[in-house]
Amino acid sequence: xxxxxxxxxxxxxxxKMAVLVFLIFVSAITFAYIKIGLAPLLIxxxxxxxxxxxWFAKYLKNPLPSSVVLVPFLLTVAGFNFHVIEEYMGNYxxxxxxxFDFAWTEDSFFIVMMILTGALFLVSIGLYYQKAIxxxxxxxxxxxxxxxxxxxxxxxxxxxxxxxxAGLISxxxxxxxxxxxxxxxxxxxxxxxxxxxFTWLLTLAPALYFIFKVQNANRHKEII
Numbered sequence: 001x002x003x004x005x006x007x008x009x010x011x012x013x014x015x016k017m018a019v020l021v022f023l024i025f026v027s028a029i030t031f032a033y034i035k036i037g038l039a040p041l042l043i044x045x046x047x048x049x050x051x052x053x054x055w056f057a058k059y060l061k062n063p064l065p066s067s068v069v070l071v072p073f074l075l076t077v078a079g080f081n082f083h084v085i086e087e088y089m090g091n092y093x094x095x096x097x098x099x100f101d102f103a104w105t106e107d108s109f110f111i112v113m114m115i116l117t118g119a120l121f122l123v124s125i126g127l128y129y130q131k132a133i134x135x136x137x138x139x140x141x142x143x144x145x146x147x148x149x150x151x152x153x154x155x156x157x158x159x160x161x162x163x164x165x166a167g168l169i170s171x172x173x174x175x176x177x178x179x180x181x182x183x184x185x186x187x188x189x190x191x192x193x194x195x196x197x198f199t200w201l202l203t204l205a206p207a208l209y210f211i212f213k214v215q216n217a218n219r220h221k222e223i224i
Contacts, residue, residue: 010060010061014060014061014132017060017132017133018056018060021052021055021133021136022052025048025052025140029041029044029045029048032044032045033045036100036102037100037101037102038100039096039100039102042147042150043144043147043148043150044140044144044147046147047140047143047144047146047147048140048143048144050143051136051139051140051142051143051144052136052140054139054143054211054214055135055136055139055140058214058215058218059132059135059136059139059214060132060135060136062218063130063131063132063135064130064135064214064217065130066127066128066130068213068214068217069127069135069138069210069213069214070124070127070128072206072207072209072210072213073123073124073127073138073141073142073206073210074124075206075209076141076142076145076203076206076207076210077117077120077121077124077141078206079199079202079203079204079205079206080117080120080141080145080202080203081117082199082202083148083196083199083200083202083203084113084117085199086195086196086197086198086199087109087195087196088106088109088110088113088195089195090182090193090194090195090196091106091180091181091182091195092109092194092195092196093105093106093108093109094106094178094179094180094181094182095154095181095182095183095184095194095195096154097161097173097178097181098159098160098161098162098169098181098182098183099154099157099159099160100160101160101161101173102173102174103173103174103175103176103178104178105176105177105178105179106179106180119137120141123137123138123141124138126138138210139214142207142210142211143207143211145203145204145207146204146207148196148200148203148204149200151194151195151196151197151200152194152197154184154194155184155185155186155189155192155193155194156185156186156187157185158185158187159183159185161173161181162183163183163185163188164188165183165188166183166188166189167183168180168181168182168183169181169183
């Protein structure tokens with residue numbers, strides 16, 4: 001027998017949670033846009049609008065049991081880890097630094113990814129206990145996997161730093177030394193690739209499964 005999802009009205013506490021999450025998210029994206037530029041707005045900000053709506057409509061009122069969301073979420077995290085390995089090996093952070101002219105070193109990329117991975121496993125505990133905030137972070141993470149389709153566009157974006165130089169370059173950006181910045185600009189290299197392309201489907205497939213499970217559970221008002 002399936003476990004029923006009670007379709008109850010949103011409570012006062014849930015409304016406060018929704019407002020708090022919205023304010024924190026908008027503040028974080030605005031700060032990132034001011035400090036970094038367009039990249040975080042495209043990769044996190046735009047998908048985040050859909051993620052917030054999906055969380056508010058499908059999860060906040062009726063947090064779903066771990067039997068629905070935990071497996072597809074952990075599969076997405078696992079695929080993401082393989083995806084990050086490809087990005088790391090291809091100097092993803094330095095390549096993005098060269099395109100958008102902001103400092104993202106290899107060391108900072110590694111640290112950020114390790115912190116993110118640890119945080120995502122903490123989120124999985126929150127999903128197990130059906131915590132609303134964990135649901136938002138999980139949905140935001142899953143939805144941003146779709147935004148990585150931008151990887152297939154990056155080879156056509158002209159780098160702001162020495163676009164005509166095909167080889168690696170190293171220089172200071174805003175006072176921070178960034179070493180070994182590769183150039184994946186297709187008109188110069190004639191090689192269509194950007195770090196993360198080959199493993200993108202490893203994150204996309206379980207992300208689609210996650211969205212399907214949440215949508216299906218809400219549509220039928222029960223978990224099969």
